[in-house]
Amino acid sequence: MSFEERDHTADILMHIRAADTIGLFTDAGHALMKTMYRGPARPIEEVSVTITGQSLEHLLHGFLSELLFESEVQNIVFCEFEFQIREGEVRAILRGEPFDPAIHGGGTEVKGISWYGLSIRQEQNEYACDVLFDV
Amino acid sequence: MIEGVVRKGEYEWELPVGFIPGMHVPGRFFLSDELTKTLEEGALQQLAHVATMPGIIHNSLAMPDIHWGYGFPIGGVAAFEYETGVISPGGVGFDINCGVRLLTTPLNPSDLAQKKEILDNLFDAVPVGVGARSSLRLSEKQLEKMMTDGARFAVAEGYGNSDDITHCEEQGRMKEADPAHVSRKARSRGVPQSGTLGAGNHFLEIQVVEEIYDEEAARTFGVEQGQVCMMVHCGSRGLGHQVCTDHLQVLEHAVSKYHIQLPDKQLACAPLTSPEGKAYFGGMAAAANYAWANRQIITHQIRSVLTRMSGIGYDDIRLVYDVAHNVAKIEEHEIDGKTRKVCVHRKGATRAFGPGCPDVPADYTHVGQPVIIPGSMGSSSYLLKGTDVAMNRTFGSTCHGAGRVLSRSQAKKKIQGKNIRETLGRAGIMVKAPHDGAIAEEAPDAYKSSSEVVSVVHNLGLSRLVARLEPLGVIKG
Numbered sequence: 001m002s003f004e005e006r007d008h009t010a011d012i013l014m015h016i017r018a019a020d021t022i023g024l025f026t027d028a029g030h031a032l033m034k035t036m037y038r039g040p041a042r043p044i045e046e047v048s049v050t051i052t053g054q055s056l057e058h059l060l061h062g063f064l065s066e067l068l069f070e071s072e073v074q075n076i077v078f079c080e081f082e083f084q085i086r087e088g089e090v091r092a093i094l095r096g097e098p099f100d101p102a103i104h105g106g107g108t109e110v111k112g113i114s115w116y117g118l119s120i121r122q123e124q125n126e127y128a129c130d131v132l133f134d135v
Numbered sequence: 136m137i138e139g140v141v142r143k144g145e146y147e148w149e150l151p152v153g154f155i156p157g158m159h160v161p162g163r164f165f166l167s168d169e170l171t172k173t174l175e176e177g178a179l180q181q182l183a184h185v186a187t188m189p190g191i192i193h194n195s196l197a198m199p200d201i202h203w204g205y206g207f208p209i210g211g212v213a214a215f216e217y218e219t220g221v222i223s224p225g226g227v228g229f230d231i232n233c234g235v236r237l238l239t240t241p242l243n244p245s246d247l248a249q250k251k252e253i254l255d256n257l258f259d260a261v262p263v264g265v266g267a268r269s270s271l272r273l274s275e276k277q278l279e280k281m282m283t284d285g286a287r288f289a290v291a292e293g294y295g296n297s298d299d300i301t302h303c304e305e306q307g308r309m310k311e312a313d314p315a316h317v318s319r320k321a322r323s324r325g326v327p328q329s330g331t332l333g334a335g336n337h338f339l340e341i342q343v344v345e346e347i348y349d350e351e352a353a354r355t356f357g358v359e360q361g362q363v364c365m366m367v368h369c370g371s372r373g374l375g376h377q378v379c380t381d382h383l384q385v386l387e388h389a390v391s392k393y394h395i396q397l398p399d400k401q402l403a404c405a406p407l408t409s410p411e412g413k414a415y416f417g418g419m420a421a422a423a424n425y426a427w428a429n430r431q432i433i434t435h436q437i438r439s440v441l442t443r444m445s446g447i448g449y450d451d452i453r454l455v456y457d458v459a460h461n462v463a464k465i466e467e468h469e470i471d472g473k474t475r476k477v478c479v480h481r482k483g484a485t486r487a488f489g490p491g492c493p494d495v496p497a498d499y500t501h502v503g504q505p506v507i508i509p510g511s512m513g514s515s516s517y518l519l520k521g522t523d524v525a526m527n528r529t530f531g532s533t534c535h536g537a538g539r540v541l542s543r544s545q546a547k548k549k550i551q552g553k554n555i556r557e558t559l560g561r562a563g564i565m566v567k568a569p570h571d572g573a574i575a576e577e578a579p580d581a582y583k584s585s586s587e588v589v590s591v592v593h594n595l596g597l598s599r600l601v602a603r604l605e606p607l608g609v610i611k612g
Contacts, residue, residue, distance in 0.1 A: 007545060108334060
């Protein structure tokens with residue numbers, strides 16, 4: 001996993017780097033889950049989501065917003081992601097296990113995924129972006 | 136001070152038009168010399184961004200708790216012409232109607248021999264932290280009523296009394312709420328979270344009134360020195376968060392449809408009179424009502440615990456007031472000698488209406504609206520009153536809290552939750568939280584001094600000090 005938290009006074013700013021877009025989406029998903037939850041999770045439940053959007057940034061923002069929604073409503077800590085990314089659409093399978101406060105408690109509630117400063121950059125042989133989680 | 140900023144007075148600073156391209160009005164913010172040390176360039180950029188939005192009136196404003204957020208800076212206030220201006224979720228935030236309420240009790244600290252047990256019972260009664268679920272089982276119809284009627288819904292369901300409604304900003308209900316603009320997704324986040332506190336900086340605190348600065352106002356608000364009080368800080372939970380997420384998508388398209396130029400996508404907006412702007416406003420107001428009902432249900436849970444454990448009556452626990460600090464409202468203000476209808480955005484800022492304003496409860500109208508400023512964990516909170524100065528200078532607005540200086544990751548690196556718990560314990564302040572990380576993130580050192588922030592608004596007259604409250608016990612979300 002390649003993401004790191006950078007300083008932001010009010011919220012959680014994550015810097016994510018990956019060799020390709022699938023890696024970038026995967027690491028962004030893990031960054032969100034690691035913010036919200038602690039401890040390991042097993043891939044025993046599965047949810048499928050489809051996101052459409054006009055740019056890669058829209059797809060990433062849409063995916064993270066959907067991941068947050070599914071995690072909160074289904075009460076699942078997701079730990080594995082499988083993607084099909086094509087122009088204008090992402091199909092994702094999310095796998096995880098039901099939230100157990102004794103195992104997964106200790107994280108921070110994320111309210112939403114901000115658009116502030118969200119842009120995906122191609123730097124040498126990798127993709128990079130900063131995403132701000134409102135907490 | 137950051138280059139380009141102009142000092143305008145002892146506590147006043149200006150970002151002139153031209154600080155960034157496209158500004159329609161100057162930015163203006165209020166800071167003491169001490170607080171300028173913590174000012175971030177990112178926050179000033181955001182203040183300047185707001186000044187580029189269509190229909191903004193006079194200034195893009197920021198209160199002394201200004202800090203770097205997204206969209207508007209936290210502490211940001213801006214009013215927009217109703218006919219030509221815009222409304223933006225970036226000026227409200229994801230946590231619509233995050234706010235604070237203050238309750239008084241007839242107890243004094245010597246009545247709290249069972250403080251630990253009371254705190255334990257409150258912790259059990261009010262679901263807190265990530266993943267916490269409500270014990271209430273709201274039907275679709277009840278959720279709809281919660282969104283249209285706000286605190287009145289909760290009182291009608293048996294979670295309070297009629298005085299609670301009178302002593303709430305907007306009487307606990309924005310009449311413009313339109314649940315038709317709250318999606319299925321938002322509703323599914325809202326149902327299991329009614330009556331929950333949430334996490335992050337949300338809290339429930341047992342406090343004592345330590346000092347009175349304004350005897351007449353304190354008496355009017357029913358506050359006495361040595362009195363035990365309860366303070367609640369939370370918002371519209373997942374329902375409000377999803378309303379913001381959903382409408383940002385729609386408003387992004389509205390930006391190009393109405394040819395609006397913006398420097399930050401998070402400021403996506405639409406004309407107030409457009410279908411998109413009206414839809415967001417209706418959905419936002421429904422979420423604001425959910426938040427008022429949520430704080431009312433938590434109030435009932437607090438009253439249930441205190442009446443059971445300390446033998447006082449349910450109605451002896453009195454709501455002083457409830458303020459929203461993340462919201463957009465249609466208000467009338469005197470601008471350039473005329474009464475004008477405007478949309479005031481307050482993001483991390485509190486309404487502070489002065490004496491005689493029709494929106495101030497009748498029993499408080501001669502002193503002004505109560506303003507509740509929570510401190511960071513373990514530090515002082517304050518009760519203030521609204522003023523005419525705020526009406527004339529800041530569209531009836533003041534600060535909302537202490538304002539962060541350390542990021543959450545810096546706080547966790549620098550401060551151990553266990554140490555904070557022990558330090559506060561030695562000062563007689565008990566802390567309960569789902570985990571130590573929550574305590575470290577919200578440690579007093581991660582925030583500006585609440586005393587310094589309120590002294591700026593007091594000295595400027597944007598609100599005036601009434602009382603200081605100190606914590607005795609804290610439940611962190």
